[in-house]
Amino acid sequence: MSTGRVLVLITIIAVAGATGAPRASADSAISPDSSWSRLGITADTTIQDATIARGREVFISRCQACHGDYPKDRKPGLFRLDPMPGTRALELRYKGTVPALLEQRTDLPPELITHVVRHGIGSMPMFRPTEVSDEDLKALVQYLTRKQRR
Amino acid sequence: MKAPPGISEAMFSEALRRFAAVVGKQWVFTRAEDVATYRDAYSPLKNEPDEKVASAAVAPSSVEEVQQVVRIANHYSIPLYTISCGRNLAYGGSAPVYSGSVVLDLKRLNRIIEVSEENAYALVEPGVSYFDVYRFIREHGMKLWVDVPDPGWGSLIGNALDHGAGRTQLPYRDHFDAHCGMEVVLANGEIFRTGMGALPTAKTWQQFRYGAGPFIDGIFSQSNLGIVTKMGFWLMPEPEACLVGSIRCRRHDDVKPLVRILANLTYSGIVNCQIPILSPPFLSPLDDAKAALLDKPDGGSAEQWDSYAASRHMHFWQTELRFYGPVSVIEAQWNHVKGRLAEIRDVQLEDGDLMRFPLTDEQVDAVAEPVVLGIPSLAVFSSVRGNSGHLDASPIIPFSGEALLEAQKVFAQAFRRAGLPQKLGFAMSYHWRSFILFQGLWLTEDAQENALMRGMYRQLIKLAAERGWGIYRAHAAFMDDVMSTYSFNDNALLRVHEALKDALDPKGILSPGRYGIWPRKMRRAHS
Numbered sequence A: 001m002s003t004g005r006v007l008v009l010i011t012i013i014a015v016a017g018a019t020g021a022p023r024a025s026a027d028s029a030i031s032p033d034s035s036w037s038r039l040g041i042t043a044d045t046t047i048q049d050a051t052i053a054r055g056r057e058v059f060i061s062r063c064q065a066c067h068g069d070y071p072k073d074r075k076p077g078l079f080r081l082d083p084m085p086g087t088r089a090l091e092l093r094y095k096g097t098v099p100a101l102l103e104q105r106t107d108l109p110p111e112l113i114t115h116v117v118r119h120g121i122g123s124m125p126m127f128r129p130t131e132v133s134d135e136d137l138k139a140l141v142q143y144l145t146r147k148q149r150r
Numbered sequence B: 001m002k003a004p005p006g007i008s009e010a011m012f013s014e015a016l017r018r019f020a021a022v023v024g025k026q027w028v029f030t031r032a033e034d035v036a037t038y039r040d041a042y043s044p045l046k047n048e049p050d051e052k053v054a055s056a057a058v059a060p061s062s063v064e065e066v067q068q069v070v071r072i073a074n075h076y077s078i079p080l081y082t083i084s085c086g087r088n089l090a091y092g093g094s095a096p097v098y099s100g101s102v103v104l105d106l107k108r109l110n111r112i113i114e115v116s117e118e119n120a121y122a123l124v125e126p127g128v129s130y131f132d133v134y135r136f137i138r139e140h141g142m143k144l145w146v147d148v149p150d151p152g153w154g155s156l157i158g159n160a161l162d163h164g165a166g167r168t169q170l171p172y173r174d175h176f177d178a179h180c181g182m183e184v185v186l187a188n189g190e191i192f193r194t195g196m197g198a199l200p201t202a203k204t205w206q207q208f209r210y211g212a213g214p215f216i217d218g219i220f221s222q223s224n225l226g227i228v229t230k231m232g233f234w235l236m237p238e239p240e241a242c243l244v245g246s247i248r249c250r251r252h253d254d255v256k257p258l259v260r261i262l263a264n265l266t267y268s269g270i271v272n273c274q275i276p277i278l279s280p281p282f283l284s285p286l287d288d289a290k291a292a293l294l295d296k297p298d299g300g301s302a303e304q305w306d307s308y309a310a311s312r313h314m315h316f317w318q319t320e321l322r323f324y325g326p327v328s329v330i331e332a333q334w335n336h337v338k339g340r341l342a343e344i345r346d347v348q349l350e351d352g353d354l355m356r357f358p359l360t361d362e363q364v365d366a367v368a369e370p371v372v373l374g375i376p377s378l379a380v381f382s383s384v385r386g387n388s389g390h391l392d393a394s395p396i397i398p399f400s401g402e403a404l405l406e407a408q409k410v411f412a413q414a415f416r417r418a419g420l421p422q423k424l425g426f427a428m429s430y431h432w433r434s435f436i437l438f439q440g441l442w443l444t445e446d447a448q449e450n451a452l453m454r455g456m457y458r459q460l461i462k463l464a465a466e467r468g469w470g471i472y473r474a475h476a477a478f479m480d481d482v483m484s485t486y487s488f489n490d491n492a493l494l495r496v497h498e499a500l501k502d503a504l505d506p507k508g509i510l511s512p513g514r515y516g517i518w519p520r521k522m523r524r525a526h527s
Helices: A003-017 A050-067 A085-094 A110-119 A134-144 B009-023 B032-038 B063-076 B130-139 B156-161 B252-267 B288-294 B302-311 B327-341 B361-366 B379-384 B401-418 B447-466 B476-485 B488-504 B520-526
Strands: B056-058 B080-083 B102-105 B112-116 B121-124 B179-185 B191-193 B227-234 B241-249 B317-325 B348-356 B389-393 B396-398 B423-428 B434-443
Touching (some): A050 A085, A110 A134, B009 B056, B063 B080, B063 B179, B112 B130, B156 B227, B241 B327, B252 B401, B288 B302, B317 B327, B327 B348, B389 B447, B396 B401, B401 B423, B401 B447, B434 B447, B447 B476, B476 B488, B488 B520
Parallel strands (some): B056 B102, B080 B102
Antiparallel strands (some): B112 B121, B179 B191, B179 B227, B241 B348, B389 B434, B423 B434
């Protein structure tokens, strides 16, 4: 069991064991190397490789808010913003020739992933080592290129 | 690796070695490729000689480490530039105001120390983002909302200290106003707590903000007088429901009664949501007819604009209100508002969605505007697509339709004269009793275009100030420009800030230049 999971468990036990008004104290659940939280991330039991599993957690924590999927029938809001700017940008760029969802891509060169995370591209900013550590970035690369090795 | 200005290579190396002894060498960043990740991704000076860049970065993981790093920096007179999550894009991001500073990256101070459901507050460290708190609340099934700014990856502390705001209801959406209690590390490494936190046995640090004596929390916002390492925030109890009411007005002058009535209802507590005011005629792309109106000295009369809008089948004004609370209460609020607005001829009032909480994960994914429901999102970045970034000139406009009309025309005319496209250009009542009329400037990789944008930004600052509309928050490259407009009595306010700086940080190591506050030794060069 990883350090992060232990902390989550401690937090849950602490909350469950509290009496009276709900009140939680937590150290969050912190990656061993960087600052992303595992809160709200459920395990994918189909992934056996620990590095790939870690890469998936990095993706969910750091990438998914821009590069996740979204309901295509979603009602537009007053400002008509796209819910997933990264996914939408890739939809517009590739027009269906490759998947707009990064997790479905089978053609991403590892060097490109590393370069984009550390340098940004277009309106996507770069990520610092305190947000995605070098080890986390390697794990992310493993996760996003896992389908190329099948 | 280049040492900060005025610091010898040997001294800098010694300071970095001592930083590493405190935080671990893997958390002191000196390789060019690591330091480059601290660049401002949306810099208006990108790739130019004046781009603001760091010399190195250091990332402590505890308050004690912050204190030790600050003591070392103070000893060697190393300028530190503090960031929390470093995501204040459009306002400088993670790059320092003073080039050559060492970035003090607090992202690893990421503990959610306490969340109280009963008394609806959270105590957090600077590296905690809105996503983190949202996930924490949801994971624990707490009946709470955290008000979030448009980009949810920012820090609660960083956003509040920069006077950021969100889009639910007051007092939660004015993030500094919703804070209660701070812990601050001073330039000499000493730590103290504000409000009730100064009482060693305090039971109400996050419930009574004043304590006893002067209330000094404000001097640590938009400043460089200390490093905030903990901050309490009031959270909003999850409402039973949210009801949307849509309002459309047909004519140019309808905004006068519209805002007068909504302002009165806001001050009365009946309308408590953030009020966006959009004008399709002003927001639509420039065409010949609109250009002709803007070229008139008065920016076009009401009748002329009405004719313009009617010929394009546009309503002149559009807004949405949201009411949060028990269904019976919010329906009564909206019915009252509709009754008050009925005095505006031809006003269209439409009942929108009624959403009940809590939401399932599927409902969360389908929400049209997550931020108005306290759900963090990055959707706002879809508005930057195709560019390398943007700047926001954010003038504060009086809460009146007359002021809004004047400002719409003044800024639209300024963009027209400059030959630049006007971006954003809508009004939002993020803070209580005023509007921000956002003026967006798009940045690219082209230095010449960015120079035009910088010139325009400065012109907008000047135009706004001449009319009494101060800019409330500035990009790091323009902090001096903005602060110079707050010049009452020969810049007396800035001189007070400087006096505080000299007293609390005599060596001037903390974030030199932030919001125009320079250490004494650098003041002449930046005056």
